[in-house]
Amino acid sequence: MSAPATNAASGRARITARTLRTDRWWVPPLFTTLGLATFVIYAGIRSFVRTAYYVPEYHYLTPFYSPCLSDSCVPGSAHFGTPFGELPGWIPLAFLSLPFLLGFRLTCYYYRKAYYRSVWFSPPACAVAEPHGKYTGETRLPLILQNAHRYFFYVAVLISVINTYDAIVAFHGKTGGFGFGLGNLVLLGNVVMLWAYTLSCHSCRHVIGGRLKHFSRHPVRYRLWTQVTKLNNRHMLLAWITLGTLVVTDLYVMLVASGAIPDLRFVD
Template identity: 55%
Template sequence: MATGTEPPSLGTGVRGAGRAAIAARHLRTDRWWLAPAATAAGLFLFVVYSTWRAFADSHYYAAPYVSPFYSPCLADNCLTMRQGPNWELFGTWWGISPALLILVFPLGFRMTCYYYRKAYYRSFWASPPACAVAEPHAAYSGETRFPLILQNLHRYFFYAALLVAGILTYDAVLSFRDEDYAWGHMGLGSVIFVVNVALIWAYTLSCHSCRHVVGGRLRHFSKHPVRYRLWGWAGRLNHRHMQLAWASLISVAAADFYVYLLASGAFADPRFF
């Protein structure tokens, strides 16, 4: 006998016996597919570009700039290839691109981000592709099974993202030097690096996990005024999380591409002073 408390079946989908018998997949007449198609195109272009740059293993340092895809450079082959300073935490056994040691953390943070989940769920997996448009899958398990259960690692990738943002901030400070590492100079690359790190911080701090860290699990905000104010700031940033996600994605690719152009000799870095 049914009690009314049984969990819903995961195998019924939108064509289940308990759903309205509507033959049409949806009744929308607008171009609802434009948004998921544009999202898929944007994410696909970034994946192609970042994969090329990650495996290129070259043109990622032009004094005093180091590509955000390769910073910090942890592999020994950074120094042997004369691409600039590195931390040499990995010995000569690591022979492939040093970017693969770094990109796993910011990419893991973005791939598990709540906005990016919505973006690629709708654009690539059609789950669902748009509001009032049914997904084509017969069953739905949510994020309870592999591989989607790995989305729960987002809160841990957040801490790694803070470290990466700190390192990129250090790189932005070091960009105010000339080729001989003398302070007091500013080039176009310095501006690009500062804008990039500002967007990276804004995106990172607008994260839902950040809001939970600073303001979660509190019974009384009145007893924690500092955390309440931080929570409010993070909340205001969170309203622009989607825009910041795209802006920072574009800016980090632009910063890397600028370093590539300088390192490949396409042009010299314009200096303002």
Template identity: 60%
Template structure:
């Protein structure tokens, strides 16, 4: 229910002039989240609009996968139906993984506290005078998270395909293993862990069931996803870093800054 008289001066708040009685460094968590998220957004935005240095055979940056626009030779494995698109090819696909993360339950808590200070920490009053929850635009759009989950699964499947292709060399011969292959392999593992540990995934596999005993397969899946869900926040952070690391490594290779470390 929306409230028009909330915040520090609301009638349900204690009559304390101080912002909080906490003496610990409660501000470290929201500040760290703010800095890290901002850094990632800036980096991802720059890379998405660059439109170059995203492919170094056999590695394709996850920011540009699948590459459906006017892509460099070898980067497009699913055709180029948006070859007419005048901007970077990354902007065609990034809306889906980005939308999935922005509407994620964990990320909501993180950026609500770090960017909107709603509230910044436990027992720390928020500065807002009113609160309407996620019942109005634009926050009501958070409720389409489940639909973004379906697109996130498709993107994860494509990234899995890219990881398999990373075991080929420049001549498309199997048997290649480089540092880029290893980084992409680690990244896709955490991408799947983050995607499958999602609260929406948990509801999809086990929601709306009145009797688990009558659905043993879905119950087992629900139990497995529930266990993953306890570490959803960790997978969210790790996959955020792994995606950026893979993209940066591909960028260094594509620009000729470094050479790929080959294992065999």
């Protein structure tokens, strides 16, 4: 059997087929596309409908509307006041946080891998040719904006603090004082997962110990770095889990706020 023809200049085999793989290599990119598209569509709709996003009896506020800072917010949902006036319908009520959270997710190292392969096809899978004639990396628009990920990280930490505050405020009884229901578990679980995802970020790992040349001289930072590294190894898993917890939290708040289901109360 003769050897395949090669290009003398490049030394690479002349393979005209898109790929020689015989497995179903297209399944992972397809499911990634469907998963990301489902979340984007759901989150996009919920961010603009302006209904059933707050439960006044228990102070449940969906993360898609936090922080709510305008006069358009329903009474009680503006945990940090209303420094802004009425907003037109085409502006989401959480307009200060959503762009940064979107930027944080889009520039995340895992999500880059996900949508580069499943949407941009660069490449769609290992050993599968991509449709682009050339590759410039993250040196030109729009991909050069990926370098802003480290800055989005700091804002994501601040928003996680706000979400934590929202979860604490939600421990509220129907008639005042302390209260505890299933909604609190949902909100708290979402916050814990969001913190895990945010702290597992590659930028967080770099901030804590990326510039250290001698770990032995910084034992505390080294200890923190090792813990963040453990989270970083699960960054992909946490990225998907948090998409799920965000949808579940918003859906639960929406169902309770609309009266579709009652909140299961343990202490009221």
